[in-house]
Amino acid sequence: MRFKDVFSIIGPSMVGPSSSHTAGAVRIGRAARRIFGALPAQAEIKFYGSFAETYRGHGTDLAIAGGLLDYDTDDMRIRDSLTIADASGMTLAFKTGSNPAVHPNTAKLTLTGDGREDIITGSSIGGGNIELTGINGFDVKFTMNYPTLLVFHKDRPGMLADMTNILGDGGVNIGYMDVDRKGRSGDALTVIETDEAVPGALMERIRVLPDVQRVCLADLTAGEVKS
Amino acid sequence: MKFQTLQQLIACCSSDGVSIGQLMLSEQAKETGKSEAETxxxxxxxxxxxxxxxxxxIEEPVPSRSGLTGGDASRVHQYMNGGLPSLGTEACTALAYALSVSEVNASMGRIVATPTAGSCGIIPGVFVSAQERHGWEDRHLVMGLFAAGAIGYVIANNSFISGAEGGCQAEIGSAIGMAAGALTELRGGTPEQAVHAVGLALKNSLGLICDPVGGLVEIPCIVRNGFGAVTALAAADMAQAGVRSVIPSDEVIGVMLEVGTAMPAKHRETAKGGLAQTPTGRRIMNNLYGANRGRKENGEGETTQP
Known part of the structure; x- marks a missing residue:
């Protein structure tokens, strides 16, 4: 079933004008913000397809900026988000590109700040629903409809078992997983969607596992920023 | 969810002895693990x-962000108060209210996608006007939203609800079907009558293309929300009078899928056909985007893989 529940039909509550070009774009920006873990100093946003054609008319630029400011889809500050971003010290650059291979409503966000960089690609697939399809060169696919744990690690035997055992011990149920690696024994990213948010203590246990480089929780089901 | 078709929805309501709205509320609570009260x-x-x-x-004209539209809701409302609208006051109120929500959407105001932002005026137009007319408590209308959601859930999973996938029939058409079925239930109709209302309504919007001028959710989206609210009232009246959808509503949903799948891309929210490509539509688009459209943005556009 593509649509899981009644609130994917009635909802979200949002500022207009388009559930795909506005609300979905807010969620892409906000997901990227949660993954980066802080307000980036610079954000370069590249729009593809219908996003590239109509982003100004739909306020897709305002929506992405609002998401990066951690606003929800119905936050009225989205209308002024470019000004607020400027005042908050975030520099934004909007560009357009073309690539027939991607979904018509796609944005690629390059976030930098604090000596770090994350490159996050997401598509808006209708009714405010999104799919993230690329994280720092890893090809993964997930929806942000559930609390989502991203673990960057080395590819090695037993890595997944180590992570899932910790979650299982802590009573956290996994609904979906996606893994991509850049090569055998190379860098890998594991994305884990869970029914409930992963407690900080469990994240810490995963973070100190051998060969784990970075752990972040991106949770759009919760109101507050978690890093 | 324990129903995937409208026929199953009727059967579940009948075996549990509940309304469509109540069934959806219980199923939603079960699915998410949250209480019914919280849901x-x-x-x-x-x-x-x-x-x-x-x-x-309604209170004041709301211009769209592009400046192309706005003020039609208050225009219709004032006209209605000053004379005898052809629709009669009740239907004309639903029309004005649907236009209003759709205009608020185009102004980047706050709305609820029902099922999308492009079709966000129809259900509020029908519901709020019916509430005023019948003096219903909010609670009754909230249950009606669950009923509308159950119908939309079946349509969305067996066909589509986005213009990019299935044309306007998928957005406006789905919203009319949802509003018609829910209103039938709100007015005391049986689940079976509500489902007939859905089929009757959907048949009237089959084939409707999504051709927004400039790709914006304004022309013709806003007026189609107004028309949609009026059509939903007509479908609910027919169903309550005992008119049946001879082609079962689930089969009509199947036709929407067939027609939408066959629809050319230029008629599916790309602004490359239909009203968007009329001489006037093209002129409006050029005024909006100027010479930048189709060219590189700020000279910095790139063609690369994301």
Whole structure:
């Protein structure tokens, strides 16, 4: 079933004008913000397809900026988000590109700040629903409809078992997983969607596992920023 | 969810002895692990946002962000108050309210996607006008939203609800079907009658293309929301009078899938056909985007793989 529940039909509550070009774009920006873990100093946003054609008319630029400011889809500050971003010290650059291979409503966000960089690609697939399809060169696919744990690690035997055992011990149920690696024994990213948010203590246990480089929780089901 | 078709929805309501709205509320609570009270409250918040959006566009003209549209809701409302609208006051009120919510959407105001932002005026237009007419409590309308959601859930999973996938029939058409079925239930109709209302309504919008001028959710989206609210009232009246959808509603949903799948891309929210490509539509688009359209943005556009 593509649509899981009644609130994917009635909802979200949002500022207009388009559930795909506005609300979905807010969620892409906000997901990227949660993954980066802080307000980036610079954000370069590249729009593809219908996003590239109509982003100004739909306020897709305002929506992405609002998401990066951690606003929800119905936050009225989205209308002024470019000004607020400027005042908050975030520099934004909007560009357009073309690539027939991607979904018509796609944005690629390059976030930098604090000596770090994350490159996050997401598509808006209708009714405010999104799919993230690329994280720092890893090809993964997930929806942000559930609390989502991203673990960057080395590819090695037993890595997944180590992570899932910790979650299982802590009573956290996994609904979906996606893994991509850049090569055998190379860098890998594991994305884990869970029914409930992963407690900080469990994240810490995963973070100190051998060969784990970075752990972040991106949770759009919760109101507050978690890093 | 324990129903995947409208026929199964009727059967579940019948075996549990509940309304469509109540069945959806129970199923939603079961699916998410949240209580029915908590689930109800979220929907009640949504209804308040809808009422506020209705009020805003009626009280004063709300210009769209592009400046292309706005003010039609208050125009229709004033006309209605000053004379005898052909529709009669009740239907004309639903029309004005649907236009209002849709105009608020185009102004980047706050709305609830029902099922999308492009079709966000129809359900509030029908619901808020019916509430005023019948003096219903909010609670009744919130249950109606669950009924509308159950119908939309079946349509979305067996066909589509986005213009990019299935044309306007998938957005406006789905919203009319949802509003018609829900209103039938709100007015005391049986689940079976409500489902007939859905089929009757959907048949009237089959084949409707999505051809927004400039790709914006304004022309013709806003007026189609107004027309949609009026059509939903007509479908609910027919169903309550005992008119049946001879082609079962689930089969009509199948036709929407067939027609939408066969629809050319230029008629599916790309602004490359239909009203968007009329001489006037093209002129409006050029005024909006100027010489930049189709060219590189700020000279910095790149063609690369994301």
């Amino acid at each position: 109800f409250e979220l929907m009640a918040d949504y209804y308040n946002i809808m009422k506020e959006a209705v009020r805003r566009g």
